[in-house]
Amino acid sequence: MTLRIAEIFGPTIQGEGALIGEPTVFVRTGGCDYRCSWCDSLHAVDSAYRHEWKPMTPKAVWNEVRHLSGGRPLTVSLSGGNPAIQDFAPVIALGHTEGYRFACETQGSIAKPWFADLDTLVLSPKPPSSGEAVDWDAFDACLKAAGDRPQVVLKIVVFDKTDYAWAKAASERYPGLPLYLQPGNPEVDPETPIETQDSLDRMLWLVDKVTRDRWFTPRILPQLHVLLWGNKRGV
Amino acid sequence: MTLRIAEIFGPTIQGEGALIGEPTVFVRTGGCDYRCSWCDSLHAVDSAYRHEWKPMTPKAVWNEVRHLSGGRPLTVSLSGGNPAIQDFAPVIALGHTEGYRFACETQGSIAKPWFADLDTLVLSPKPPSSGEAVDWDAFDACLKAAGDRPQVVLKIVVFDKTDYAWAKAASERYPGLPLYLQPGNPEVDPETPIETQDSLDRMLWLVDKVTRDRWFTPRILPQLHVLLWGNKRGV
Numbered sequence: 001m002t003l004r005i006a007e008i009f010g011p012t013i014q015g016e017g018a019l020i021g022e023p024t025v026f027v028r029t030g031g032c033d034y035r036c037s038w039c040d041s042l043h044a045v046d047s048a049y050r051h052e053w054k055p056m057t058p059k060a061v062w063n064e065v066r067h068l069s070g071g072r073p074l075t076v077s078l079s080g081g082n083p084a085i086q087d088f089a090p091v092i093a094l095g096h097t098e099g100y101r102f103a104c105e106t107q108g109s110i111a112k113p114w115f116a117d118l119d120t121l122v123l124s125p126k127p128p129s130s131g132e133a134v135d136w137d138a139f140d141a142c143l144k145a146a147g148d149r150p151q152v153v154l155k156i157v158v159f160d161k162t163d164y165a166w167a168k169a170a171s172e173r174y175p176g177l178p179l180y181l182q183p184g185n186p187e188v189d190p191e192t193p194i195e196t197q198d199s200l201d202r203m204l205w206l207v208d209k210v211t212r213d214r215w216f217t218p219r220i221l222p223q224l225h226v227l228l229w230g231n232k233r234g235v
Numbered sequence: 236m237t238l239r240i241a242e243i244f245g246p247t248i249q250g251e252g253a254l255i256g257e258p259t260v261f262v263r264t265g266g267c268d269y270r271c272s273w274c275d276s277l278h279a280v281d282s283a284y285r286h287e288w289k290p291m292t293p294k295a296v297w298n299e300v301r302h303l304s305g306g307r308p309l310t311v312s313l314s315g316g317n318p319a320i321q322d323f324a325p326v327i328a329l330g331h332t333e334g335y336r337f338a339c340e341t342q343g344s345i346a347k348p349w350f351a352d353l354d355t356l357v358l359s360p361k362p363p364s365s366g367e368a369v370d371w372d373a374f375d376a377c378l379k380a381a382g383d384r385p386q387v388v389l390k391i392v393v394f395d396k397t398d399y400a401w402a403k404a405a406s407e408r409y410p411g412l413p414l415y416l417q418p419g420n421p422e423v424d425p426e427t428p429i430e431t432q433d434s435l436d437r438m439l440w441l442v443d444k445v446t447r448d449r450w451f452t453p454r455i456l457p458q459l460h461v462l463l464w465g466n467k468r469g470v
Contacts, residue, residue, distance in 0.1 A: 011446040013455050020255065021415070021454035023446060074451035180256070196431055200463055207463070211246045211258060216309035219256035220248050222459070228435055228442070 002055035003086050004030040006044035008064045009234040011074060015225025017122055017180045018153045019103055024075045025065050027091070032081040033109055036130035038159065040188045040231060044081040058090035065095065073099035075119075082106055084142075089114035105155075108134070111141035118150040123177075125170055127156060127163035129184065136173075143174075152177055158206055159184035171217055179218040181206060185226055194230040199223070237290035238321050239265040241279035243299045244469040246309060250460025252357055252415045253388045254338055257310050260300050262326070264315040268344055271365035273394065275423045275466060279316040293325035300330065308334035310354075317341055319377075324349040340390075343369070346376035353385040358412075360405055362391060362398035364419065371408075378409075387412055391453075393441055394419035406452055414453040416441060420461055429465040434458070 010025035030053030032045040043049045056064075065076055076095055078088055084106045092102050092114060103120035115121055123142060126132045146152050154177045156167040163184075171179045183202035187194055203222045210220055229235040245260035265288030267280040278284045291299075300311055311330055313323055319341045327337050327349060338355035350356055358377060361367045381387050389412045391402040398419075406414045418437035422429055438457045445455055464470045 011449070011451070013442055013446075019454075021456040023451040023453075023455075069451070070449040072449045072451055196435070200431070204463055207248055211248075214246070214305040214307045216246070216258040216304070216307055218258075219254075220258075221256040224457070227462070228439055 001087065001090075002057055003061060003088070003091075004053045005056045005061060006030040006049070006053050006081060007234065008061065008068065010068055012235050013224070014075070014077060014103075015223050015228070016182055016221060017105075017155045018151070018178065019075060019077075019120060020221055020224060022075050024077050024103075025068050026077045026079055027061060027065065027083075029078065029080040029083045029086055031085050033085065034082065034107055034126065034130070034132050036126055036132055038130065038184055038186060038188060040185060041079075041081065042188065043233070058088075058094065061091050062094040065100070066098070069100075071098075073101070075101045075103055078102065078104040080106070082110065084110040084112050084115075087112070087114065089117060092117045106142070107132075108139040108142045110138065111145040113145060115142060115146040116149055118146070121146045121150045121152045122155050123152065124155040124157070127158065127166045129159040129163050130157075134170075153180060154178070155180045155182065157182055157184045159186070164206075164209060167218070168215065181210070181218040181220050182223055185223055185231075187231065189231065192231070194226055196227060199227055236322065236325075237292055238296060238323070238326075239288045240291045240296060241265040241284070241288050241316060242469065243296065243303065245303055247470050248459070249310070249312060249338075250458055250463070251417055251456060252340075252390045253386070253413065254310060254312075254355060255456055255459060259310045259312050259338075260303050261312050261314055262296060262300065262318075264313065264318045264321055266320050267316045268320065269317065269342055269361065269365070269367050271361055271367055273365065273419055273421060273423060275420060276314075276316065277423070278468070293323075293329065296326050297329040300335070301333070304335075306333075308336070310336045310338055313337065313339040315341070317345065319345040319347050319350075322347070322349065324352060327352045341377070342367075343374040343377045345373065346380040348380060350377060350381040351384055353381070356381045356385045356387045357390050358387065359390040359392070362393065362401045364394040364398050365392075388415060389413070390415045390417065392417055392419045394421070399441075399444060402453070403450065416445070416453040416455050417458055420458055420466075422466065425466040425468060427466070429461055431462060434462055
């Protein structure tokens with residue numbers, strides 16, 4: 001069996017959500033069942049890039065993670081595209097025997113038994129601005145598949161007031177899940193420099209909205225990697 | 236009994252460490268047993284500002300927190316100055332009955348029984364660049380006073396290579412405590428604008444150092460509030 005891998009990179013730090021700041025090696029898979037209007041990882045999503053995705057055995061994926069991390073255990077983030085399209089059970093098993101931890105980031109559209117093996121499952125249902133519609137039955141199946149072992153958290157990107165209201169409703173649906181909000185990044189072209197102040201302004205808008213509403217459920221975090229490195233790949 | 240309070244402000248988000256992004260009301264106390272060379276809160280430390288510190292009863296402190304948060308439970312951060320100089324047991328007790336959570340940020344030089352009532356205790360021993368020397372017996376007494384209830388975390392500010400090596404040694408002393416590193420902010424004057432790129436460059440330096448060394452214990456986070464608001468007070 002081989003996995004379709006868009007890139008493996010790191011160690012760097014996680015830039016978003018519950019594990020922000022955590023030293024991480026990223027395994028970015030190729031292929032996605034969504035086409036979010038503002039996708040910032042099209043090179044791992046659009047089949048036009050398929051020729052760039054490398055077929056790798058779980059053992060080859062694992063060897064690359066171990067090589068990059070110098071054999072020192074850290075968090076491995078399975079991202080994409082949608083990593084839930086593929087079977088990561090063998091990679092996780094290899095890593096766990098050596099003390100590595102695994103996080104997976106997925107929209108929650110496809111449930112996999114290996115979710116139960118994870119240390120952290122980040123479910124990021126896509127708000128209206130994405131142009132996608134969430135299948136909540138599929139989402140619930142992801143929660144069920146995860147079971148009790150992983151820490152499960154919700155992460156929602158907020159571009160506008162409609163997304164914000166939607167995030168509130170989604171959060172009320174899952175009161176037991178810690179919620180992380182982050183402002184959206186409308187610049188998706190890796191060649192276009194990010195205006196740092198624009199990113200910060202979007203963050204300020206979201207902080208202002210949440211605090212004015214006295215809605216204290218979510219944590220609000222920026223995309224730290226975008227502030228540090230822009231849309232550059234491989235960091 | 237009254238408490239010396241430099242300022243109470245919020246709700247805003249926590250800008251640093253384990254609770255980064257968390258909606259928070261800050262209670263900043265007046266008075267400190269340290270004089271860190273790069274202190275960014277001198278208005279709560281130097282007795283030259285003592286006339287600005289307000290004597291408030293625990294009930295008055297609590298009423299202000301409740302007013303600012305609109306009576307909706309959130310995290311209250313006790314900071315300073317060194318909040319451990321004073322007795323916050325009554326404020327914590329008032330807040331807990333209404334479902335609020337309490338975090339305290341202190342250098343770990345003074346232990347207080349009310350540490351055991353906290354939800355989060357952030358101990359931030361000061362590295363050599365501060366010009367202060369840590370009394371590790373006093374620090375251990377803080378850990379002992381906290382006991383099992385609060386989540387206890389280490390946060391260390393790193394200005395240079397010496398601080399970095401020191402942080403590594405401190406972390407080895409307390410392998411059970413989650414560690415957060417943050418780059419220092421050498422600009423302490425609230426009137427001087429912060430250069431965002433300088434802050435980001437210091438963060439990049441620290442990320443680079445940790446990942447090159449394959450030291451995967453700490454999480455590395457910026458001072459998000461400095462990026463968002465500079466050294467401005469009250470946010």
